[in-house]
Amino acid sequence: MRQTLLAGLSFQFLTVVLPAQKGSVLPAEKSAYRDPLSGIEVLELTQKGKPDNLYYHFPNFTADGKQLIFADDRGQGSQVYSLDVESGRIRQLTEGEGVSAHSACPHPGDARRLFYLRGPRVFELNPETLAEKQLGEIPAPRAGGYGQPTLSHDGKSLAVAKQVDERQWEVGLMSIETGAYRTVVRTGFRIGHVQHHPSEPVIFYVWETGGYAPQRTWLVNSDGxxxxxxYASVDPKKWVTPLKEWVTHESWVRGTGQMTMILDKIGILIVNLDGTSRMIDGDYWHVAGSPDGKKLAADDHRGGLFLIDPAAGSRRLLAAGLRDGDRGVHAHASFSPDGRYLIFNTGRVKKALAWIDLHGLDR
Structure with missing residues (x-):
């Protein structure tokens, strides 16, 4: 007779943690505090992962304002996520290798459309159903440098960039209906910060050096x-260093068609399409305009975040100490489509996404 001996045997049950997948929903991580200097409530939206807001070339929200789109790495590589504005719940929108999460581009007029890149391949994703398709591919010759796309003024094309070879870069347009690509302009220098004008057939781009450039800012018509x-010139008496102006961190203001720029250590330039400009003095780092252009949000290198009235030239401190826990944080603040929320990165304790409800400032 065969006997089975159980005595002395131990059984171990292993908990297998499956990687997060597209469609996974995480509970809200919201945590509020009141800034000790401004007295304003700041809501930190994430407590885990390595979150990062999208660049402030356009709203970080879906067109209906119901979902905040951001990039995060929660252990499976960088992916695109959404945060439900009402509940705070977090949802993973993409999965797999090669996702350029910071390339995510919500359609400003259609909450069901979001574009992003996997290398040179451009995808369209529905943030609600998670259905997606490959829209097209940035064609060869190519050597990377694709950056973040922006939608054209008529909503028909994405403005993108690519490095052609060791010497050349170009700006191109891709149809969001057919995926057809055409070259707009080719240069002999590195291109960055490609942004289509919100209401005119004009594309902005910069000569990207990581610092001062002899001629940083450029415009080209969409037809090439x-x-x-x-170039927005300033009184040479205000130049910090001889013979140069250091212009950086440019973005269009959707409601006015103007552009905001940082003039390093001098102030904020508000520039018209014809190149004329006016200055708001101050040592700021990044700046973005509200959808109607009536407010600006700007941060400084010390970790302060300010709300500026460009008409009056006045400013109000919103939060301080945003770099106290993580000096590598760039706030990159931007407004929701209705102008209610100001979304930004904070490193007060560690890097997190946060927002301030501007409608509640004076309550």
Missing amino acids: SANRPF
């Missing part, structure tokens, strides 16, 4: 004509 410098 009239490639020209876009």
Whole structure:
């Protein structure tokens, strides 16, 4: 007779943690505090992962304002996520290798459309159903440098960039209906910060050096004509260093068609399409305009975040100490489509996403 001996045997049950997948929903991580200097309530939206907001070339929200789109790495590589504005719940929108989460581009007029890149391949994703398709591919010759796309003024194309070879870069347009690609302009220098004008057939781009450039800012018509410098000159007496102005961190203001720029250590330039400008003095780092252009949000290197009235030239401190726990944080603040929320990165304790409800400032 065969006997089975159980005595002395031990059984171990292993808990297998499956990787997060597209469609996974995480509970809200919201935590509020009141800034000790401004007295304003700041709501930190994430407590885990390595979150990062999208660049402030356009709203970080879906067109209906119901979902905040952001990039995060929660152990499976960088992916695109959404945060439900009402509940705070977090949802993973993409999965797999090669996702350029920071390339995510919500359609400003259609909450069901979001674009993002996997290398040179451009995808369209529905943030609600998670259905997606490959829209097209940035064609060869190519050597990377694709950056973050922006939607054209008529909503028909994405403006993108690519490095052609060791010497050349170009700006191109891709149809969001057919995926067809055409070259707009090719240059002999590195291109960055490609942004289509919100209401005109004009594309902005910069000569990217990581610092000072002899001629940083450029405009070109969407049909490839009239490639020209876009330069806002300032009184030379205000120049920090001889013979140069250090312009950086540019973005269009959707409601006015103007552009905000940082003039390093001098102030904020508000620039018209014809290149004329006016200055708001101050040592700021990044700046973005509200959808109607009536407010600006700007941060400084010390970790302060300010709300500026460009008409009056006045400013109000919203939060301080945003770099106290993580000096590598860039706030990159931007407004929700209705102007209610100001979304930004904070490193007060560790890196997190946060927002301030501007409608509640004076309550």
